[in-house]
Amino acid sequence: MSNRLEVHNLSLSYSGHRVLNDLSFDVRANEILAIIGPAQSGKSSLLRCLNRTIDFIPQASMSGRVLLDGTVVSGKTDLDVLRRRIGMVSPLPVGLPLSIFENVAFAPRCAGVSSRTEIAETVERCLRRAVLWDEVKDRLSLPGTQLSGGQQQRLTLARALSHNPEILCLDEFSIAIDPVTTMRIEEVLRELRPELSIILVTNLTQQARRLGDRTMFLLNGEIVELGPTDKIFSGVVQDPRTADYINGNFG
Amino acid sequence: MSRFLVTPQVAAKIRQERIAHSVLALILVSILIPLLAIVAYLFWRAAPALSLDFLLSSPTLGMREGGVWPAFVGTLYLVTISLAVAAPLGILAAVYLTEYARENWFNKAINLAVLNLAGVPSIVHALFGLGAFVYGARIGFSVLSASLTLAIMTMPVIIASTRQALLSVPHSYREASWNLGASRWQTIRRIVLPNSISGILTGIILQVSRAAGETAPIMFTGAVFYKAIKPGTLFPYALDEQCMALSMHLYTLSTQTPGVDESIPNATAVLLLLLVFSVNSVAIAIRMLLRSRVR
Amino acid sequence: MQRRWHKLSEALIESVIRVCGFSAVIFVLGIFFFVCREAAPLWSEPSFHWTEFLFSIEWQPTSLHQKRYGVLAMIAGTLGITLLSMLIAVPLGVGAAIYISEFCSPRLREILKVLVELLAAIPSVVWGFAGLTIISRLIVRYTNADVGVNLLNGAILLALMSIPVIVSLSEDAFKAVPDSYREAALAMGATRWQTVWAVLLPAARNGLIGAVLLGFGRSIGETMAVLMATGHAINIPHSILDPVRTLTANIAAELGEAPAQSTHYQVLFLIGVLLFLITFSINLAAGYFIRKERHQ
Numbered sequence: 001m002s003n004r005l006e007v008h009n010l011s012l013s014y015s016g017h018r019v020l021n022d023l024s025f026d027v028r029a030n031e032i033l034a035i036i037g038p039a040q041s042g043k044s045s046l047l048r049c050l051n052r053t054i055d056f057i058p059q060a061s062m063s064g065r066v067l068l069d070g071t072v073v074s075g076k077t078d079l080d081v082l083r084r085r086i087g088m089v090s091p092l093p094v095g096l097p098l099s100i101f102e103n104v105a106f107a108p109r110c111a112g113v114s115s116r117t118e119i120a121e122t123v124e125r126c127l128r129r130a131v132l133w134d135e136v137k138d139r140l141s142l143p144g145t146q147l148s149g150g151q152q153q154r155l156t157l158a159r160a161l162s163h164n165p166e167i168l169c170l171d172e173f174s175i176a177i178d179p180v181t182t183m184r185i186e187e188v189l190r191e192l193r194p195e196l197s198i199i200l201v202t203n204l205t206q207q208a209r210r211l212g213d214r215t216m217f218l219l220n221g222e223i224v225e226l227g228p229t230d231k232i233f234s235g236v237v238q239d240p241r242t243a244d245y246i247n248g249n250f251g
Numbered sequence: 252m253s254r255f256l257v258t259p260q261v262a263a264k265i266r267q268e269r270i271a272h273s274v275l276a277l278i279l280v281s282i283l284i285p286l287l288a289i290v291a292y293l294f295w296r297a298a299p300a301l302s303l304d305f306l307l308s309s310p311t312l313g314m315r316e317g318g319v320w321p322a323f324v325g326t327l328y329l330v331t332i333s334l335a336v337a338a339p340l341g342i343l344a345a346v347y348l349t350e351y352a353r354e355n356w357f358n359k360a361i362n363l364a365v366l367n368l369a370g371v372p373s374i375v376h377a378l379f380g381l382g383a384f385v386y387g388a389r390i391g392f393s394v395l396s397a398s399l400t401l402a403i404m405t406m407p408v409i410i411a412s413t414r415q416a417l418l419s420v421p422h423s424y425r426e427a428s429w430n431l432g433a434s435r436w437q438t439i440r441r442i443v444l445p446n447s448i449s450g451i452l453t454g455i456i457l458q459v460s461r462a463a464g465e466t467a468p469i470m471f472t473g474a475v476f477y478k479a480i481k482p483g484t485l486f487p488y489a490l491d492e493q494c495m496a497l498s499m500h501l502y503t504l505s506t507q508t509p510g511v512d513e514s515i516p517n518a519t520a521v522l523l524l525l526l527v528f529s530v531n532s533v534a535i536a537i538r539m540l541l542r543s544r545v546r
Numbered sequence: 547m548q549r550r551w552h553k554l555s556e557a558l559i560e561s562v563i564r565v566c567g568f569s570a571v572i573f574v575l576g577i578f579f580f581v582c583r584e585a586a587p588l589w590s591e592p593s594f595h596w597t598e599f600l601f602s603i604e605w606q607p608t609s610l611h612q613k614r615y616g617v618l619a620m621i622a623g624t625l626g627i628t629l630l631s632m633l634i635a636v637p638l639g640v641g642a643a644i645y646i647s648e649f650c651s652p653r654l655r656e657i658l659k660v661l662v663e664l665l666a667a668i669p670s671v672v673w674g675f676a677g678l679t680i681i682s683r684l685i686v687r688y689t690n691a692d693v694g695v696n697l698l699n700g701a702i703l704l705a706l707m708s709i710p711v712i713v714s715l716s717e718d719a720f721k722a723v724p725d726s727y728r729e730a731a732l733a734m735g736a737t738r739w740q741t742v743w744a745v746l747l748p749a750a751r752n753g754l755i756g757a758v759l760l761g762f763g764r765s766i767g768e769t770m771a772v773l774m775a776t777g778h779a780i781n782i783p784h785s786i787l788d789p790v791r792t793l794t795a796n797i798a799a800e801l802g803e804a805p806a807q808s809t810h811y812q813v814l815f816l817i818g819v820l821l822f823l824i825t826f827s828i829n830l831a832a833g834y835f836i837r838k839e840r841h842q
Contacts, residue, residue, distance in 0.1 A: 051430065053426065053429050053430060056334070056425075056426075056429060058353045058354065078549075078553075079434075080433070080434050081431045081432070082432075083429065083430060083431070083432040084432035087430075088430040090423075090426070090427070090430070093422065094421075094423040094424075094427065095427065096424060096427050096428065096442060097442065097446055098442075099425060106428070106431055106433070106441070107431040107432055107433070109441075110431065110432060110433040110434075110437050110441070111432060112548055112549070112552065156427075159427075159431060160430075160431075162431070163431060163432055264740070265737070267737065267739060267740075268737040268738060268739050268740075271613040271737075271738075271739035271742075272649055272738075274641070274740070275641050275642075275644055275645035275649055276645060276649075278637075278638055278641035278642055278645065279641075279642045279645050280644055281638070281644070282638055282639075282709055283661065285706065286626075286665055286706060289676045289706075291678055292680055292756070293672075293675075293676065293680075296679075339566075340566050340569055342722025343562065343563050343566035343567070344566045344567050344569055344570060346563055346566075346567075347564055347566060347567025347568075348567055351563060351564065351567070352561070354549065358567075360571055361567060361568060361570055361571055361713045362572045363785070363830070363833060364570040364571040364573070364575075365570045366829055366832075366833050367826055367829045367830075368570055368574050368577075368823075370760070370763050370764070370825050370826075370828070370829040370832075371574075371577060371767070371822065371825060372766070372768070372769060372794055372821050372825055373670075373768075373769050373770070374767075374769040374794045374797050374798050374818065374821050375581060375767070375818050375821050375825075376577070377797075377798075377801075378580075378584070378797070378801075378814075378815055379576070379577040379580050379581055381584070381801075382580035382581060382583055382584045382815070383580040385578065386584075386806070387580060387583075395744075404572050406569075406570070406573070407570075410570070415826045418649065434556055435560075436556050436559050436560060436563075437556075444672045458794055459702045460667050462669075463669070464668075464669025464670070464671065464672070465669065466669070466670070466769075467769045467770055467798055470798070470802075471801055471802065486690040498607075498669060499587075501671050501672070501675060502671050502674070502675075502770065502774070505674075505675050505678055505679070505774070506678070506716050506774055513679075516675065518648065520672045520675050520676075523597050523669060523671070523672055524668065524672060525576065527667050527668065527669060528664055528667070529665055531667045532664070535660055537662060538695065
C-alpha cells in the first residue's frame with residue numbers, strides 16, 4: 001500500500017512553548033486514520049501544520065518534513081495548491097458569507113476555473129456527495145448562513161470536496177451538530193474512502209472505532225499509539241495510557 | 252413582601268446619588284445649550300441671505316454681495332480630488348495593517364505614524380504643502396497642491412474607519428477561505444472587503460466632511476478669495492489654477508472684508524454647516540443601518 | 547502558465563499594499579523633513595539667535611532697524627489659551643461622558659452620541675466665526691473688556707471644540723471597562739455614582755488620561771478659530787481679557803505676507819517645526835496611555 005502522506009519528525013511550538021513533539025507517521029491511500037486524544041493534545045494544530053494554515057499564526061514555528069504523494073510540502077512550496085490538495089472540515093459549522101452556490105464555487109473560482117458549466121457541475125456534484133443537494137437545490141442563491149447547523153456542516157463538507165483533495169481532514173466535525181447529521185456524514189466518509197485518504201480528528205472514541213482503519217492516540221503532542229483500530233479497541237495496546245483513555249479513565 | 256428599612260445611611264446614599272445624577276445632567280445641558288444656541292443664532296442671522304440663488308450665483312460688488320457658487324464648486328473640487336488620492340491610500344494602508352502586518356517594531360512604527368499624522372496641526376500641514384508641493388514639487392499654488400495637502404491630512408480618518416470595518420469581519424471567514432486554497436489577497440478581495448463596505452463608506456464620508464471644512468491647509472497652497480470664473484459652469488477650475496473655497500470664503504469675508512452685510516458671512520457659515528452636517532448624517536445613517544442588519 | 551501570471555500579479559498587489567501601509571510613516575517623516583527644510587537656512591543665518599527665539603518676547607520680523615524673532619509671547623499665548631480651555635473642557639467633557647455612558651437611558655444615549663458626533667464635525671473656521679461675532683459681543687457686554695477678541699474668547703472656543711473629542715474618547719474608555727466591575731460594585735450595594743467614583747474612574751484612568759492628552763494636543767494645534775478670535779497683540783497676557791497670539795495663529799497670519807525664502811518666512815517654518823515637535827510628543831504620550839488601557 002502506498003503512502004499518501006508521510007510525516008517525519010514534525011514539531012511545532014507557539015512562542016517557544018512546545019505543542020507537537022517529533023511526530024512521525026504516515027497516512028496510507030484509501031484509509032481513514034482516526035486521531036484521538038484529550039483536549040489540548042495538539043490534534044487541531046497537527047491538521048493546521050498539514051495544510052500549512054499554521055503559517056497564518058505569527059507565533060507558530062514548525063519543523064520537520066511532510067511529504068504528500070512523494071513531494072515535499074513542508075518547506076517552500078506553492079501553498080495555495082497544497083491547500084487545495086488537502087480538504088479541511090472545521091469543528092464549527094461556519095461558512096463563507098456567500099450564497100450556497102457561491103460557497104461551493106469559491107474554491108474552484110480561486111483556482112482559476114471560469115467556465116460556468118464546469119462550476120455548476122462541480123457545485124452539484126459536491127452537494128450531492130455531501131448529501132445536501134436535495135435539500136438546497138431550489139434555493140442555491142440563498143445565503144449559506146440561513147441553513148441549519150447540520151446543513152451547514154454538510155455544506156462545509158461540500159466545500160472541502162469542491163477542489164478535489166487527495167486527503168480530507170476533519171477536525172471534530174460532529175461536536176456542534178445533531179446525531180442524525182453525524183451519522184449521515186459518517187456514511188459519506190465511508191463512501192469517500194475508495195477515492196481519497198481521510199484523517200479524522202475526534203474526541204469521540206466510539207466514532208474512531210466506527211470509522212477508523214487505523215487509530216492514532218495523541219497525548220501532549222506525542223504519538224502514544226498508532227495501529228489498527230480493531231486491535232487498539234480490543235485492548236491490544238502497546239501503551240497502557242491508550243487503554244486508560246479509551247476506557248474513559250481520563251481525558 | 253419584606254419591609255425595607257431606610258436607614259439614615261441609605262437615605263444619605265440615595266440623596267448623594269440624586270445629587271450626582273442632577274449635577275451630571277446639568278453638565279450635559281450646560282454644554283449642549285450654548286452649542287445649540289450658537290448654531291441657532293448663526294441660522295437666524297443667515298436667514299435673510301439664505302436662498303437657492305445664494306448657492307448658485309457668484310459674488311458681486313467686490314465680493315460684498317451675491318452668492319457663493321464659485322466657492323462651493325471649489326470646495327467640491329478640493330474634496331473630490333483629495334478623496335481620490337486619500338481613499339485608495341487609506342484603504343490599502345488599513346488593509347495592510349489588519350491583514351498583513353505582524354507584531355514587530357516596523358508595524359508599531361506605522362501605528363505610531365498614523366496616530367501622529369492625525370494629530371499634526373493644520374497649519375503645519377499647510378507648511379508641509381507649501382514646502383513639498385507648491386515649492387518642492389514645483390506644482391505651484393494650485394488646486395492640485397491644496398488637494399494633495401488635504402489628502403494627506405485626512406488619510407488617517409479613512410484608515411481608522413476602514414481598520415474598524417476590517418477588524419469586525421469574523422476571523423472564521425478568513426480561515427474558511429484559506430482552508431479552501433484562497434491566497435491572502437483572494438481572501439481579502441472576495442470575502443473581507445465586500446463585508447466591510449459600509450465601514451469603508453463611513454470613513455470616506457467622514458473624510459469628505461473633514462476636507463470640506465478645512466481652511467489653513469488650503470489657504471497657503473491653492474485657495475484664494477477671488478478668482479474670476481465663467482458664471483454657471485460646472486468645471487470652472489483647471490488643476491493647475493487657484494480656486495475659491497467655502498471655508499476660505501468665510502474666513503476672508505469675516506476678517507478682511509469691511510462693509511459686508513452680516514447675513515452673507517452667516518449664510519456662508521450656515522451653508523458650510525449644512526454641508527458638513529448632511530454628509531455626517533449620511534455616515535451615521537449607514538452605521539445605524541449596518542447595526543440593525545447585523546441584529 | 548496561468549498560475550505563474552496569477553502569482554506574479556498577486557505579488558505585485560501585495561507590494562502595493564505594503565507600500566501604502568508604510569506611507570503613513572513616509573508622510574509623517576516627510577512633513578517633518580519639508581518643514582525643517584524650509585527653516586534650515588536659519589542654522590547659518592547670522593541675524594538669527596536661538597536663545598532669542600525661544601526666550602524673548604520681542605517679535606519684530608518686519609522692523610527696519612533690528613529684526614527680532616522671539617516667540618515667548620506666543621508660547622505664553624498658546625499655553626494660556628490651552629490651559630484655560632482644558633480647565634473648562636475636561637470636567638465638563640468627562641462629566642458628560644459619565645452621564646452618557648452610565649446614567650442615561652439607551653434611547654437618550656443614541657441621540658446624545660449622534661449630537662456629539664455632529665458637534666465634533668463643525669469646521670474650525672465656523673467656530674472662529676462664532677467667536678468673532680457671537681462670543682466677542684457677549685464678552686464685551688458682560689465684562690469690562692475693550693474688545694471681545696482675547697484669551698477668554700479663544701479659551702471658550704477651544705473648550706467647545708475639544709469637548710466633543712473628550713466626550714467620545716472618555717466614553718470609549720468607560721466602555722472598555724468590563725461590565726463585571728460594575729456588577730460587582732452594584733452587588734455590594736453601591737449606588738451608580740459610588741460605582742463611578744470608586745470603580746469606574748480608576749479603572750478607566752489610562753484611557754481618560756489619553757483622551758485628555760489628545761484633546762490637549764488638538765487644542766495646541768488649533769489654528770483658524772484662534773486666528774479669528776484671539777486678537778493681534780503679541781504680548782504676554784496679564785489677564786484673560788487681553789488679546790493674545792498663539793504660535794499657530796501667528797504662522798497663519800504672517801505667512802501670506804512674508805516673502806518666500808526670507809528670514810521671516812524661515813522663522814515661521816521654524817515655529818512650525820516647534821509645533822510639530824510639541825504635538826508629536828503629546829501624541830506619543832497619549833498613544834502610550836491608550837495602549838496601556840488596551841492591554842489592561
